[in-house]
Amino acid sequence: MTPPNEPPVHIQNFRMDFDGTTVVSVLSFDVERGETFGFLGSNGSGKTTTLRALLGIYAPTSGILHIDGRPFTPETGPRLGYLPEERGLYKKESVIDVMTYFGQLKGLQRRDAVAWSVRYLERVGLGDKVKTKVEKLSGGQQQKVQLGVTIMNDPELLILDEPTKGFDPVNRRLLMDIIGEHKAQGATVLMVTHQMEEVERLCDRVILLKDGEAEAYGTIPAVQNHYGGTMIRLVYSGQVPSSPFYEISTLSRNYAELTLADGVDEALVLRDLVGAGILVRSFTTSKLSLEEIFVKVYGAETEKAGV
């Protein structure tokens, strides 16, 4: 039972060191009941480490990591669906045996676990693979089985670490539909992903982790505002001058994207461009997308890392 003032996921002052190296220095955030929360960050920023510590797989160096008001254990925790980044199943067993086993471990009766698994496999197009050994399935098919194992106990809390990794666009859509269904049923979803369009479509709030600390945290509009927020897409003739009011993000023949500096009015920029002799054919403003924000936040370190 969640304490009255504590949300389903509560992380406070979490720190994680491995052999003297700090992976997460200080991290605090909450995931509210029923929301879909995006946990974002570049590779190696500590996302998976945080999830593992939250689920008791790693012992934290310090800090509080609670699920439903206490450290997670399989016996006392809520109905959990966890899809780890490192995927794997018992390979020598049949699909139905593996799914039934996990279903029973998650508290289902054997008969119910079998029935649920058969229905799920039919839905995801694996109805003819019920008795096939897992090792005989393709990578994408194994992913579907793994997703089934994750959601088969009708989880209250879904923790998904890069859920669409390895999925083709069709199966990615299927996965997103399934996550959407659980969200509609009131499940809380904590999701690590690098697919920013998924985040914009599904997530209520996000946190951006950088160098083991929260770089930004809040609703998507709040994060967009935090990073200056506004971009101008310009179709023109002439030469775009440099200006302290904006930064030229993209520049090609007759098209430019300008990221506005904080507090600068779009009308002022338009007036300056016209004053500089630019023939403006189209002038539209929009918020920075999460992908653009991601590149802005992590671009430098990704380039440094040579990725």
Add this chain to the structure above:
Amino acid sequence: MAQFNLQTVIGFEVKRTLGRKRFWITTLAVPIALAVVFALVALSNTPAADNTAAAESDAGFSFTYSDASGYIAPETAALFGGTAVTDDAAAIDAVRNGKAEAHFVYAADPTMTATAVYGADLGLFENSGYQTVARQLLVASSQAEIGDPMLAALAEGNVPVNATTFLDGQESTGFGGIIPPMIFLVLFFLTFLLLANQMLTVTQEEKENRVTEMILTTVNPNALIGGKIIALFAVGLVQMLCFALPLLIGYLFFRTSLNLPEFDLASLTFDPAKMIIGALLALGSFSLFTGTLVAIGAVMPTAKDAGGLMGGLTILMIVPLYGISLILSDPNGFISQIFTYFPYFSPITAMFRNAVGSLSGWEAAIVIVELFVLSAIVLRLAVRLFRYGSIQYTSKVSLKTVLAASK
């Protein structure tokens, strides 16, 4: 839930192991090999037995013989189908040319000089009949010379002797008292040989298949490892039954043809104290070695990496066998005491000393407590190593990290 999950883990592990063809191929290979060996033994014994029986009335073939010793009675030889000759060379030629079936040459002193037997080749098994008949004729003739069947049996030294000895005023039990508690040592040793490799790899599949994270967030590691060990034990029992079945069938139904010795179970003495101590020592030893192997498996990334450490553990276990005479002759000596109390030497030493009666009650108590306490510590460490270490799929687990995680 934990109890429920324990049963689920046991059921899954047992079912999938027993459902594998490879398991049955390797398991049934042993009894099939035993059955083949038994069949060969029975086949090779049958002609000899038949020939022995036949020899008493009729050898089934005719033969000539020469007797320099004078011990062969012509009338007995005639009963066996033998005819005395004096020209060995001619008789051997007759056998070589197929004109005679066999010829025996008894030397002047048959106890010192081997009796030479010549015969037509009847095949590997049938050929042994010549030696049997030649030997039986000599024995039968000697017995006839003695005249008294009992005297003849005594001359053969075929007499039972029962010994009764006393220790501290009590009748000691001898081998009949040693064998029952020794069964625990044999059981422990067999179980270790059969299951050691599987104990070592009990958590390898989770690591190698990357199932660890899924499983650790679904089931308590204690229930997982406990369930796996119990399942392993159940599978080991099935294997033992498979191995024992041909021995049991052979003993019960084909004991004579297999020349198996008859066990007189009435001569066994079951001392309750020794049996209880033996059982506790075996259980504690099994727990300690199981926990240690599971811990090694949890630390190492692959079964191959873990193999070297398992070899070291096996050596630790069998080292006391090399000092067994010292343990028997001087149970309170320095070496014996080290072998008794160092936990990884204890199993064989303590169970052996318990069987022969040189392990006192307080010594047994110390060793049993030591084994169980250390087992609990090692098993706990094994679970912790699996919990916090098995996520390191490709590298060896750092003990420092795992122990730090337990603070």
